[in-house]
């Protein structure tokens with residue numbers, strides 16, 4: 400039995416399909432909530448209800464579990480209190496409970512650039528979470544991807560919505576020359592499945608990325624036409640962009656891009672270019688080959704629907 404946390408998220412939903420196709424029995428750890436969980440259709444899973452910081456609930460959820468995948472995170476909020484609760488305390492509680500339960504292998508998805516010294520709260524929280532896995536002594540593998548893309552991602556879709564937020568121009572952070580190393584979410588799900596099936600716990604963090612580095616400007620130049628948007632790409636200095644992000648944050652309940660994402664784009668986020676073929680023997684997919692989820696949509700409407708969903712608390 401494999402316990403998956405964060406199974407309702409972008410990576411989790413893809414991973415459940417992969418684990419189920421590989422014949423694994425899966426239990427999802429869901430936090431108690433009123434709304435029904437967004438689990439992928441057609442995938443049968445056990446459900447355990449417990450908060451990540453509830454040691455007793457976690458011990459019950461881990462009965463009969465031999466492996467785990469820890470994806471639950473508040474990183475999308477960028478909110479330090481939520482990161483402290485979910486990523487730092489939640490990971491520590493889970494790692495200790497998993498060690499006590501004799502879990503054979505816990506896979507944790509961290510982030511490229513995780514470091515205690517990072518000025519970016521998400522990357523600091525990830526480093527502290529990694530540390531608690533090490534101190535708990537649960538056998539583990541830490542995967543550190545950079546940005547991920549796929550149908551319900553938090554990268555290409557928000558950029559398309561950002562494109563739809565302003566007429567005529569796309570405000571590019573700085574000169575857009577920061578380098579990104581996007582990895583397809585389906586490849587990450589394959590790597591996690593293979594790690595559980597065929598690899599010993601690595602202990603050392605494995606930094607991974609797709610087959611190409613792209614500058615942010617290149618990424619935006621791919622995304623705008625795929626999303627059917629014609630915009631002049633306008634390099635914009637960070638202070639103006641932050642002001643624009645603050646205005647959007649004031650006007651919209653759920654702006655396309657949170658201001659903390661601008662911090663993320665402040666420096667290159669890359670692993671070694673051949674990391675995935677070398678470590679796993681998999682040739683990862685190119686970003687340009689998987690942008691179909693952007694096509695044929697009205698991104699102004701998608702932006703509006705996102706605001707309506709936020710107002711309804713979804």
Ligand SMILES: NC(=O)c1ccc[n+]([C@@H]2O[C@H](COP(=O)([O-])OP(=O)(O)OC[C@H]3O[C@@H](n4cnc5c(N)ncnc54)[C@H](OP(=O)(O)O)[C@@H]3O)[C@@H](O)[C@H]2O)c1
Pocket residue numbers: 404405406407408409410411429430432450451469470471472473474475484485489508509510511544545546547548553554
């Ligand atoms: N997406 C990326 O580009 C990317 C890149 C590198 C690394 N990562 C890492 O990959 C992991 C998965 O990312 P993702 O994109 O799938 O995230 P996501 O879509 O934001 O999903 C987050 C998941 O965590 C759950 N969660 C949040 N707070 C929780 C709490 N207090 N207790 C229990 N569950 C909680 C959410 O549950 P609800 O649905 O109930 O809120 C959801 O299932 C994260 O650790 C992230 O840092 C992601």
